[in-house]
Amino acid sequence: MRARHNAGPTRHSAHPNVCNAQDPREERTMDTETISHDAVVPELTDSRPQASPTTRILDFLRGYARNFLNSRVMDERRSLPPALVSDFAEVGLLGLQVPRKYGGQGLGHADMNRVFTQLGAIDANLAVFCAVHNTLGIPPVRLSATERVKDEVLPRLAGGQALITSAISEPGIGSHVRGMTTTASRNADGSFTIDGTKKWISLGGDARYVNVFARLRDENGRPGGITGFLVDSRTPGFEIGPEMLTLGLRAVPQYDLSFRNLRVPASALLGDEGAGLDIAKTAFMGGRVVLAAMTLGAAMRSLELAQRFAKGREIATGPMAENGRIREMLADAAAGVQAAESLISHIAAWQDAGEIVPDAWFFCAKILGCELGWSAIDKALQVLAARGFLDTNTVGQHFRDFRLFRIFEGSTEALTVYLGTMLVRNPEEFAKLVNQVQPTAQVLDLVDQVAQIGANRPDDAGARHIHAAVIGELVSWTLMTAVTSHVAHHSAMHAYTASWTEHQLRQRLRNAQLDLRRNLPSLTEFSEHVATYTDVIGDIDQRRWPAEEWRGDPLLR
Secondary structure (H helix, E strand, O other), X not given: OOOOOOOOOOOOOOOOOOXXXXXXXXXXXXXXXXXXXXXXXXXXXXXXXXXXXXXXXXXXXXXXXXXXXXXXXXXXXXXXXXOHHHHHHHHOOXXXXXXXXXXXXXXXXXXXXXXXHHHHHHOHHHHHHHHHHHHHHHHHHHHXXXXXXXXXXXXXXXXXXXXXXXXXXXXXXXXXXXXXOOEEEXXXXXXXXXXXXXXXXXXOOOOOEEEEEEEEEOOOOOEEEEEEEEEEOOOOOEEEEEEEOOXXXXXXXXXXXXXXXXXXXXXXXXXXXXXXXXXXXXXXHHXXXXXXXXXXXXXXXXXXXXXXXXXXXXXXXXXXXXXXXXXXXXXXXXXXXXXXXXXXXXXXXXXXXXXXXXXXXXXXXXXHHHHHHHHHHHHHHHHHHHHHHOOOOXXXXXXXXXXXXHOOOOOHHHHHHHHHHHHHHOHXXXXXXXXXXXXXXXXXXXXXXXXXXXXXXXXXXXXXXXXXXXXXXXXXXXXXXXXXXXXXXXXXXXXXXXXXXXXXXXXXXXXXHHHOOOOOOOHHHHXXXXXXXXXXXXXXXXXXXXOOOOOOOHXXX
């Protein structure tokens, strides 16, 4: 594993409140040197219930954040603390859903979401580091590798001896997976040769293992569909390209990867030949909910700081926290967070019960969880005013880091268009989705309105894209409204959240009914308009970049 962790204070001993991750049932040893001679020593048969693996992990993370982390340093140095991988592995954070027989924690989805909400509240870099490894990297191996490969690889991953990621995106494709150009050719001896380039691969330069997805060709050149392979990054032909200098999330780098005549054995195959899309989809669907959980953690932390500030700040109208407009801003932001939290809780409950969860729920969680979470961060920054704009501020870093979550794993725009198109083509699926949460009669009336707008599909291709996006957004808000109405009785805030969510849906319905038939300028018309900007701002392309010489001196090679 290429270590790229050189920021922050080094931790010299295991956290005192954490049991060994390999055996979460192990008893803590007693420090007898600290016990007074007069103290009553409890019997070794203490029957107090032991903390669950999830509770221990959460306790560890909170203590680790207080005592060993410096997000500012990680951000500036673009790296994680040196001890972090071993520390996180010791408590079980690198094998959250790996079965216990392989040294993992075997967590359910609800518990895993709790962990990622906590990580998101602490630092986006830590959250993404763990998410890439746990949700994009491990599942294809856990669900699709051979038993021999699982026995060999999963203990290493859960124990922090190796990291793993997945490589799907390419320079010319993002969410359009079917446009993939990386190829894998089957050889006569059963091995495969992979050629191609991947882009925006999180941990791509640090992971020992990479799940590579490629278009398969048999030994006669016939296509065999997109197929997944578990690749050891030490294999000849595996080339690591440059690190992307991103706006935020700086301590978890994104890399280009290239494969040049890279040969892997038949045992590297993940699942059946041609089954790669299904394998990748399973990982990415789960990852979308986790992205929402992480964003909600950051939103909660940001609103917590904004409320603290508002309670201590005096403005012209008196205490800021008592100002009606500020109260409304914070309450609405919190309602959005709680609504998304209810949504992902429902999804996790279904998953843990072994139920099949339709894809639309995952898309809805990604779309609204990340949008509403980041909106709450933005509002918290606004409440903090000038302090929020300081780059040394926690909320400011959340603002930069979590902005990417509206793009990661499919941008909001791409997912709403896809979701809307899918449900316009299969309108009966929409009713099935809503009925999963036993909606109220009031919500069912809104469902009918959304269905009517969905049936009114325009003829123009460009207008159909807009229509699909509107329907995708309406469907997402409808599902969230159904979920929040189902739990409105839980508390006063739940009731406010249900009312707020329904209001958001009604507002979007009115906008859709009034404003869906706008005439867009043609591509030529818009291009000509943008070309006139040069008359106003001139040619200002900077030509002195890069300003530093990074190439090695030829005389020293």
